[in-house]
Amino acid sequence: MTKLLLTLENVSYSLPNGSTLFTNVHAQLSDTSVGLVGRNGVGKSVLARILAKQVAPTSGHCHHYGPVYYLPQQLPLTAKT
Template identity: 50%
Template sequence: MTSINAQALTYRFDNGNTLFSNLNFTLDDKITGLVGRNGVGKSLLASLLTGEKMPYSGSVTTFCRVG
């Protein structure tokens, strides 16, 4: 069962720099971790998944609680 679906997700900073563009992924109902080096955008992506921040374009659909 799909828990999170991201389609054509793009995030652009106020200064015009793009962190990522056209990101597509689906997560199922298993526990999932987000791993990467400091400063690469993990917290920002998590904020997009929880709805705390809005993407420049694209969409995130959640069918579960994201924490």
């Protein structure tokens, strides 16, 4: 049995320069695996960070019913000692 994990209601995001990445996104995601696929620059990472509460949407709401984690595409390099 799947459990509702989060809901997006009218979520939009605009960059500081005024460019809009996406508008009025509606979704309900459960605790099953989910893939986020799209062309470069369309806002996949920003949407994933909104889902994980690392970034606030420009408008709309993201309701969480459990933990959501974000793993960045690139991890910072650390020097070996």
